[in-house]
Amino acid sequence: MPGFLKEFFNRNGTLMGSIMLGLVLFWVVGLIILPQLSMLDFSFRPNLPPPEIGGPKDVYTLENYKYLIYGPEGGSQDYNAVDLKVFFRTLVAAVCVTVFNLLFCYPIAYYLGQSKGNHIRIFALMLIIPYWINEILRAFALRIIFGESGVLNTILVGSGIFDTPFDFIRNDIALYAGLGYAYILLMIFPMYNVIESLDGNQIEAARDLGAPWWRIHWRVVIPYAKPGISSGCTMVFMLSAGALAAPQILGGPSSLWFTQLIYQQFNDNSDWPQGAAYAIVLLVTCILLVLAVMRLFKVNMGDIGK
Template sequence: MKQLKLAYDALLAKHGMGAALFVAISVTLWVVVFITLPQLSMLDYSFRFNLPVDQLGTDADHYTLEQYRSFFFNNDGSVNRLDILILVRTLIAALIVTGIDVIICYPIAYILAHGAKGVAARLMVIGLIIPYWINEILRAFAFRVLFGSTGVVNTWGMQLGLWDAPVDFIRADVALYCGLAYAYILLMIFPIYNAVEALDHTQVEAARDMGAPLWRVHWRVVLPMAKPGIASGATMVFMLTAGALAAPQILGGPSSLWFTQVIYQWFNESSNWPRGSAYAVVLLVTCISFVLLMMRVFKVSVGEIGK
């Protein structure tokens, strides 16, 4: 709340009462109408039975933990290993995609902030943004074509003699990881760029003059400045990857069921909204808990991410 008050005061001082009220009301309506109320409605659904319409509001329509119990246990009382393993596999995959984006985006953001100047910097930004004018689903299908058995990757790999027969990148989830990493790459680059841009480049030059190798300069000088940006980007990429649906359905192999696909099945194929809501709440709580744990491990606060 303190950060919000400071932001409001800064906006008020710079643009006046009208602009400050407009932004405050718009943000409040957005948070309440499009985020808070749907989440509360879904939470309420998750504690209900899946009843026919004519039984809604009767004595049979009361709160229950049955939907959550079904996630952890089967009808015979055994542990529901299938859904739990799908959730764990989804979180691990989201963590891998987040790590890939950090590795790719950190050097790009650093070069963009302290290497490229003038026209080169603008061309880099344009080159990053223009591909995202294409619809996400079309990009996913493009990756499926790219990594298909007769796609560019397999064709070049066989022509260069790297492998003799087409590799099934779809079944191996290579296409899925690449597609997801590409889908959210901008959400990693720009937070890191904003953090690294504030770094005084003379500190880097001083470290190099004192004989520090390049890796130590980044480890001791650049990364401490970039850590809030990395945490912010990693949070967004991890949450969006864990909640992705289109890309896993298009690029995922037959054995790579995503947890969001399970949720989709409960909502749309089984018409069991309480069960789907419970599974969605489980995914949300698990992701938030994991992100908070990682913030604690890497000693990054919410305020630092907000910057």
């Protein structure tokens, strides 16, 4: 038995450890691995009516993946410009949301991690309370705020900053703000959890040596907080790329998200194999991008798991 399992069973007992391990295995295998394998199998199947499923025409094919690149046979273009544009725009937007959240949340996480006193608990509770509300309701609330007759436009027009209401919805500002707000806690708390354990004497020593504030963060705090930063960026990027509620509610007519294409394939077109292929492409691409960035910044899975 591996050493970490022995330690786990010694700490929790054989019975309780077995129950906990069984629940985790059920969650991982039954609710993650098996559904993904089923989705992968679907992605290589043709879209057939129910009576023909399992028949001679039900063979493995790459047509669903080719459709993303080349589009329908006999189309007017050599490649599927619409879907590819939506795919890459979704990835770029997810990166932008991740970078924005990192820049916005890092000072908050640093303040929470290095400050002492009961007011920190109150501040953390104020961050958490809005997330007691359902994500869809929060998205509709943001749509009311960013709408042409919403609270923000009322303030901007009333104060004379804008002559006419600005369309935050059609310009995707509401969408980016909604995605950033939806996952802000997933960026703050992993960084806070690491920065809280940073010895303040290291920061004081850097100050005594004459290091400016930006060098202290760049050479002391950020390298120490790398596990939290890696974990937060990974979760925010993956969830932003796979978001559906926020793009549906806050996105404008020109801000189609790739997950919306997947939803259309499953529900509107009843083309489950095509939707499964699109979902697998998005999942694999996001995983590869995360692994490439981890390698670029010399971060390993152990850092993220801390």
